[in-house]
Amino acid sequence: MYSMISLFAGVGGIDLAFEQTNKFKTVFSNEFDKNANRTYNQNFNITCNPEDIHELSTDNIPKADILLSGFPCQAFSVAGYRKGFEDERGDLFFETLRFIRDINPQVIFLENVKNLVSHDNGNTFKVIREALISHGYHIKYQVLNAKDYGNIPQNRERIYVVGFKNKEHFKNFVFPDPIPLTKSLKDVIDFESKIDDRYYYTDDKYQFFPILKESIIDQNRIYQWRRKYVRENKSNVVPTLTANMGTGGHNVPLILSNHGIRKLTPRECFNIQGFPENYHLPDVAISHLYKQAGNSIAVPVVRRIADKIIEAIEECNDNLEKEQITLF
Structure with missing residues (x-):
């Protein structure tokens, strides 16, 4: 079982999607919105931390294999003011980065609006990508639509960023293929x-x-x-x-x-x-x-990505075991 830390957890959509694989378990979550926090607590076995992330120290946060962060996207959204990092909400990525630096998980998973890629002629996403790479992560990202990748009748495009410390895990990882929309x-x-x-x-x-x-x-x-x-x-x-x-x-x-x-x-x-x-x-x-x-995620899309993360890790483990058998 792989341990997870969930930042900007909302009502736990990302946590739920990963836990549905029966391979991941959340050991710490944080959500400042009191109503979303309440919904989270009624659906998970752990108590969601309610503190403002700016005031939250990483000293007492448990180590984990994977860090999840659906950091608020208003600063990068068409519905927002397109101010990016100039918007006070834009700094919430850097709070995520602080946790990544201190917790040092093997895998990171980030979700945001698709406009994150194009904001400020791509400079905003360039900063994010380079920051993650500088902390030792190999990054893949893709914009997926819920109707094409989750069998959900909703036109919802989001960017998903997956990062691995292990380069072999990174090489093994691929985003899921499109699937037919059968639900009406x-x-x-x-x-x-x-x-x-x-x-x-x-x-x-x-x-x-x-x-x-x-x-x-x-x-x-x-x-x-x-x-x-x-x-x-x-x-x-x-x-x-x-x-x-x-x-x-x-x-x-x-x-x-x-x-x-x-x-x-x-x-x-x-x-x-x-x-x-x-x-x-x-x-x-x-x-x-x-x-x-409205602030949550398309659960089946994230579930399929979580499955692919597991495949990438376990394929590498299987190959390692085969090599060890060959040696003996």
Whole structure:
């Protein structure tokens, strides 16, 4: 069993994906957001550390084989201000780097928005890559879309960075190949059941409802209200879930259910991220749950990468054993 440290753990999506391989176990996690921390603690056997990472010393952190970090991506996101390291959130990568330096894990796994690669003409990612290399890691990275690599009906592109101290492990590692998308919207969204009224759009609650009613006519589509018009997503997948889905406004995914036009529930958002049905959502404001789902990761994509990491390590171990047998 390989030990893991999880930074910016959120609700534990990355931890969950790695633990699903039955080869990894989280020994320490940190998440400053109190609501995400609460959700994490209801689903894992360890207590997530709630401290601000800037104040968190590495002295009492256990050593681990792998370090996970989904450091906040707003500073590099299209939805953010594109300030990169000038944004105060950009320094959170360097907090990750501090832990990498002090813990010295054999493997590192980082996740971020795909714009990280192109931000500031590539200079931001160049700094990150060179910093990791300077600490002795051999790096591979790739942008993967959840609909192409996780069999999840969501258009969600993220960059995944994997680093190895062992050069043979690095050589063995390959990112997973694309797989067919066989799951449909109805596998993750309940179009049939009547749910709480607060999720439905009605004439008395929204003045633009007549436009919604005229435009939202197909149960095989996801729609979005774009301030003045309805956007129909014709790809039969959910657009990228965001952290601000619960704050109202435009771009909230909408569906036509058997009982009317409504937005997705938090549980459906977690479904769309690939969380299992037995993943527990605490009794907190739904705006917090939307934020947690939007900030999380596509679990099946990360699970497939974790499998590939195991293959890379164990292929090397198998070859070493064969060499030792040959010697004797």
